Amino acid sequence: MMEGDAMRQEAKESIEAAQNYRRELQLRLTGLKQACTQVRGSSSQARDALRRHFSELQAAAARLLAARLAQLVAQVDALEEQSLRPLTACQTLILQGVGQADQLLREGEAALRCDVEEDGLGSFNQKALNIHLDSLLEVPALVDVACVSAQLDDSVLEVLKEMVVRHGSVSSHPPVQIMELQERPGAMLVRWAKVDEDFSAVDYRLQYRRAAGGGAYEDAYVGGDCEVVVVHLDPQTEHLFRVSARGDGGSSWSPWSVPVAGSTSLAPHEWSPGTDGFILSSRRNIAMRCDSAPSGSPVLYSNGATYCPGQTLTFKVSAVGQADNRDGLGVCVERESGQETLQRDQAVCISTKGAVFVNGKEMTNRLPALALGSAVTFDMEVVALFSVGSSNNPSEGGANVKLRVTIGCGSREVVFDWLLETAVDGLLFGCCFAHTGWKVLVF
Known part of the structure; x- marks a missing residue:
């Protein structure tokens, strides 16, 4: 009887394996x-x-x-x-x-x-x-x-x-192909690479369009880099991306790469509306310091705790004004009213002069001062999560979290560990400018 059951079980396993095999072949x-x-x-x-x-x-x-x-x-x-x-x-x-x-x-x-x-x-x-x-x-x-x-x-x-x-040529493969799509909040990081070693590429041209509707492609980037973040994308909407290259001394572009489809499921980062002294764009991802508030230098926060460790947060400076010691771009745990700077506890930021502050203390390492076109990136990952008991009862208390933070600006970056008092699902981001003229895009 046991032998019959074993044979039956073996037959079932063979049938399941055959089904899986057929499914994979299909x-x-x-x-x-x-x-x-x-x-x-x-x-x-x-x-x-x-x-x-x-x-x-x-x-x-x-x-x-x-x-x-x-x-x-x-x-x-x-x-x-x-x-x-x-x-x-x-x-x-x-x-x-x-x-x-x-x-x-x-x-x-x-x-x-x-x-x-x-x-x-x-x-x-x-x-x-x-x-x-x-x-x-x-x-x-x-x-x-x-x-x-x-x-x-x-x-x-x-x-x-x-x-x-x-005149003219025919090839079986384009000289450059898109290698990776990585979703960002309201955006998509597109990476590509040259696959033809005999092709000497100097410039690249990235285009995108909505997958549905078959509209015309739009230029997203032209330059020498091999990656770019395409912003202003609607979440849950599939887009097609393609790239071509131009050789050294050439005036014509190569054939387009095979279009790659991708979409972002992450809602775009937005600045919080209604803050005195700031004007926001229609998508609320661009903030401009328009005047000096009587109460001092206000901090403009995000519309929610939308930045999560494991993602890359990018600030791009599209206009500059006069620098001030209170200025900064960064992330924080909570929104604190009445604060005139992000250089405070439970926050990390970079000032417009390039100084890096962790919980209000200035680090020894500095980054380049912010200028027109500067891009500041924040990358964080959880490296430790542990419970902390109270002094009276170790069983009571919260959970501390240690984040490995990397702040980059230009070709330089600083790396440090940031200890938070409580574990959080997301962090707020913010900016602070004492003088008018500053404009920042966040994605």
Whole structure:
């Protein structure tokens, strides 16, 4: 009986294994179909692009050749008219002289038939003297008149042939591909890499669009970096990302990478509205210090404790004002009313002058002072979580948490441990500026 049960169990396991095997094969078959669809679809697009491009090239070349031909023929017409004008005038004068000579010949023959005593012979002689029969117009020699010709360089065909032979290329893989999408609050970190070692890339161009609706792609970044955070993305909305590259000395961009779809599930970071002295953008992710509040320098907090350890919080300075010792960008545990700075207990921040403060105490290490375009990043991870009992009863008390904090600005960063009195699910972020003109984007 036990042997039969074992055999039955073995059969069930084999059936389950076969089901799993079939499921995996079906998934691979689906992936294979998608790969075939990509090959066929991209090949069709490449053929259409080639036909369209060369058709446009042929039409443009025909227009250019026709225009050049018309220009050269017009030059021949102008040269012909210019060269014939004096010859035609000379011909007219000669024909007039021939006419006069014919008339004189007729009159002379008639005069010879007259008697000498008659006055006709004398009149003829006088008329012949007035015509100046010894005066002849000079006719230019052939070497002195125009001989219009066309100079055509047959080598242009060889040059054109060489250019056409090298024009265009076909490749099976784009030289750069998107390697990673990492969701950020209301944004997406996109990383890419060069996959063609023979391609020397200098600039990259990242574009994105909504996956649904098939709208046009928008430029998100053009530059030499291999990663960028694309901001202003609606959560739970899938977007397509693609990247291309431009080689050293080249003016044209490479083929686009295979589009990669991704979406962020994290709500975007927002500044808290209604704080005196600050103006917020429509998305509430940009804050601008607009005036000096009578009560001093207020701290503008986030709309909630939306920053969680394990994420990257970024502040980007898009406008600057006068620096002050109370200024700062950072994170804190609680919102404290009446505070004029983030340089306080249970908060970490960087001042506009580059000083780093932990729980109100300035660290020895400093970062670059904030300037237009500066990006400050906060990265935190939990490194220890332990309970702390009260002095009277060790069983009573809370939980302390130690966070490993990395603050980066430019090419420099500082790393330290930050001990919190209580464990928290999220932290507030904030900014503080004593003077107007500062504008900060958070993502």
